[in-house]
Amino acid sequence: MATIHIDNLTKRYRGKSTPALNHISLEIQSGMFGLLGKNGAGKSTLLKILTTLEQPTAGSITVNGIAIRNKAKIRNLIGYLPQHFGFYPNMKVFDALTYLAILAKVPPRQQKHRINQLLDEVNLSAQSTAKIKSLSGGMLQRLGIAQALINDPQVLIVDEPTAGLDPEERIRLRNLLTSFAQNRTVILSTHIVSDIAATTNKLGILNEGNLIFHGNSQKLIANA
Ligand code: ADP
Ligand code: ADP
Numbered sequence: 001m002a003t004i005h006i007d008n009l010t011k012r013y014r015g016k017s018t019p020a021l022n023h024i025s026l027e028i029q030s031g032m033f034g035l036l037g038k039n040g041a042g043k044s045t046l047l048k049i050l051t052t053l054e055q056p057t058a059g060s061i062t063v064n065g066i067a068i069r070n071k072a073k074i075r076n077l078i079g080y081l082p083q084h085f086g087f088y089p090n091m092k093v094f095d096a097l098t099y100l101a102i103l104a105k106v107p108p109r110q111q112k113h114r115i116n117q118l119l120d121e122v123n124l125s126a127q128s129t130a131k132i133k134s135l136s137g138g139m140l141q142r143l144g145i146a147q148a149l150i151n152d153p154q155v156l157i158v159d160e161p162t163a164g165l166d167p168e169e170r171i172r173l174r175n176l177l178t179s180f181a182q183n184r185t186v187i188l189s190t191h192i193v194s195d196i197a198a199t200t201n202k203l204g205i206l207n208e209g210n211l212i213f214h215g216n217s218q219k220l221i222a223n224a
Contacts, residue, residue: 002064002077002154002185004028004050009059011045011209020045022209024059032181034196035189037206043189044083046206047159050187051080063155079148083159087143089133093124096132097146104150118146122176138169145176155185162195174198 004027011021021042037043048054050061052071061068068074087096097115106114119125122142127135135143141161148156158177162170178199180186188199196203197217204214213220 001030001183003030004155004185005060005062006046007060009046009049009061010057011042011049011054012057019057019209021049021056021206024206024211026204026211026214028185028187029202030181030185031202032178032186032188032200034200034203035187035206036191036193036196036203038191040208041191041206042209043191043206044159047080047082047157047187047189051075051078051157076151077153078155078157079151079153081141081144081148081156081158081161083163085144085147087132087140087147089131091132092129093119093132093135093143094128096143097150100147101150106150114150114152115146118149121149122146123172136169138165138172141165141169141173142176145173145180149180153184155187156180157187157189159189160191161188162190162192170195171198 006024006026009021009024010019012019024046035043035046045054049056050068052068052074063074063077066073094115097118098111101111101115119128122145124139124142124146127139162173165173174195177186177188188195190196201217203217205212
């Protein structure tokens with residue numbers, strides 16, 4: 001379980017006249033939180049700051065009280081599935097996760113058990129020895145989630161995870177994220193309203209760098 005405090009966060013990219021994030025304040029508790037917004041709204045920027053890949057221009061973020069400038073500690077707390085990620089196409093699923101487990105410093109004696117457990121959780125046990133290039137889009141996303149969870153992080157952050165998936169795989173992925181959110185903080189960033197409607201009533205809406213709504217979706221409907 002984790003609590004994320006975002007306080008007055010602003011991000012300006014060099015050469016841009018408008019900020020990608022404009023004085024964002026938000027608290028995210030355990031369970032699933034939906035981050036909704038059109039392309040260019042600032043979602044990826046917020047996620048990249050949270051995962052220490054980008055620096056904020058102003059403002060602060062803490063995860064369980066730890067400031068994001070403590071990169072190593074933050075990276076241990078957070079698992080991240082970026083919008084665009086790649087695996088070596090000729091590698092086998094199990095081997096790719098082993099490679100990532102080594103990078104993530106999972107103790108050697110725990111690696112095999114950890115990877116089998118993750119493959120089971122994301123329903124890829126049958127693909128353990130399959131080459132990555134043979135996987136479907138939905139399987140690749142689930143492998144991406146397994147990779148994000150390799151360190152058993154308290155927070156899982158996923159960026160547009162259902163993009164390009166067929167309806168059946170989309171539902172499968174939503175269910176998977178919902179189950180992970182039972183004992184973690186999951187941030188689901190998406191431009192697809194139904195992704196959020198199907199998984200959570202806690203959401204924030206970004207528009208052109210501004211947080212135009214945050215809270216319970218019931219409140220949004222009541223005010224509409
Ligand atoms: P979203 O994830 O909601 O699509 P982004 O965070 O990717 O939004 O982008 C927000 C704004 O910041 C957009 O105007 C985008 O063009 C701009 N932006 C994102 N990354 C960079 C970057 N590295 N340099 C300059 N501008 C960027
Ligand atoms: P993502 O959606 O995951 O940010 P993109 O394909 O949009 O991935 O962006 C790839 C890279 O280009 C990222 O590092 C992003 O920060 C950067 N980028 C995105 N938009 C812009 C932009 N308008 N100007 C410069 N860099 C950008």
